[in-house]
Amino acid sequence: MAWIIFLLLSVLCVGSVAAMIISRNQAHNALFLVLCFACLGGIFGLLDAAFVAVVQILIYAGAIMVLFLFAIMMIDLKKAFPPERKRIVRILSAVLGGVFFIELILVARKALLTASGPAAAGAGNAAGIGHLLLTDYLFPFEITSLLLVAAIVGAVTLAGKKEPS
Amino acid sequence: MIPGPAFVILAVVLFVLGVVAFFLKRDLLTQFMAVEVMLNAANLAFLALSHPQDRAEAQVIVFFILTVAAAEAVVGTAIILHVFRQRKTVRTEDMGGLKG
Numbered sequence: 001m002a003w004i005i006f007l008l009l010s011v012l013c014v015g016s017v018a019a020m021i022i023s024r025n026q027a028h029n030a031l032f033l034v035l036c037f038a039c040l041g042g043i044f045g046l047l048d049a050a051f052v053a054v055v056q057i058l059i060y061a062g063a064i065m066v067l068f069l070f071a072i073m074m075i076d077l078k079k080a081f082p083p084e085r086k087r088i089v090r091i092l093s094a095v096l097g098g099v100f101f102i103e104l105i106l107v108a109r110k111a112l113l114t115a116s117g118p119a120a121a122g123a124g125n126a127a128g129i130g131h132l133l134l135t136d137y138l139f140p141f142e143i144t145s146l147l148l149v150a151a152i153v154g155a156v157t158l159a160g161k162k163e164p165s
Numbered sequence: 166m167i168p169g170p171a172f173v174i175l176a177v178v179l180f181v182l183g184v185v186a187f188f189l190k191r192d193l194l195t196q197f198m199a200v201e202v203m204l205n206a207a208n209l210a211f212l213a214l215s216h217p218q219d220r221a222e223a224q225v226i227v228f229f230i231l232t233v234a235a236a237e238a239v240v241g242t243a244i245i246l247h248v249f250r251q252r253k254t255v256r257t258e259d260m261g262g263l264k265g
Contacts, residue, residue, distance in 0.1 A: 006167050010175045017182045017202055021189055029195050033202070040205055047172065047212045052224050056208075059231055064201065064238045071242040072194060075249050093188040097181045104177045111214055112170040128221040129228065137225050144232045151236035158243035 006046055013039040026072045030065055037061040051126040172213030180206035193245045193255045197238075204234045 016036040020029045037060040044053040105112070133141050183202035190196050208227045215223030249255050 002167050006171065010171075013175070014178055014182065017179065017186065020195070020198065020202075021182070021186045026192060026194055029198060033198050036202065037205060040209060043172070043175070043209065044212055046167065047216050049212050049224050049227075052208075052212065052227050055228065055231060059235060060201075060205070064235055067238055067242055068194065068198060071246060074246060075194070075255055090189065093185050096188065097185040100184055101177060101181045104180065105174075108173050108177060108210075111173055129224050132221055132225050133228070136222075137229075140229060144229060147236050148232065151239045155239045155243040158240070158247050 002046060006043065009039045009042045009046075012036075013043070026075075027069065030068045030072055033068075034061050034065045037065065051129055169213055169217055172216070173210060176206045176210040176213060179203075179209065191257050193248070193257060194242075196257070197241050197245065201234060201238070204230060 013036050016032040016039070020032040020036075023029055023032065038057055041053045041056040041061065044056055180203055183199045183206060186199035186202065187196050190199060208230055211223045211227050211230075245255060248260075252259065254260075
């Protein structure tokens, strides 16, 4: 049963990224990515990471992609259809992708070969994550809030600037 | 029970697709989306590799990556909007100002 769900979600996920590569409409691309991130949330759930799965769907599929859609709506869609890349670029990126794939598999070989034992549940629930965030990872957590403030201020100053006319 | 390597292979495939999408696409916004795909593949790799050990630390790190990705998306879209306002285009081949 878990295998069926995993296969369904991973095929949907990889398929939507492939569709994003093929499609030339930016709004469609963003919607494909929403599908991909929602499926990834399901896969995170299969990995016993319920909290991260919910956060993935809420923040990525919800907030970040809506932000992208807003940006796409602000940009004139008619002008934004870029023509296809030249053939040589496509071949080169396919070669690059293949080389990169082999490289990453070689790097992850050790992790792939070690048999995964049965996972004990419990440490990855929301209470455990909250405890870790406020004890061992308190300092990075606070720095994250600083980063968010900096991002908000930066975005407001960049996007809210009046055009010199 | 799904073996851990299946998740790692999915993460690798997603990352490579993100890289290929970044190089094939010609508009800034879609390239930015490809970067998000790569970040998500990294998240999946973190979770998949930590699953057998049953550690919550990886989920904390994924949480941080999510936050950084959100901040990056906010600033990135603001920069892209700014570029669009000034140059009326988001196509990368129209931005050869540094090429000379």
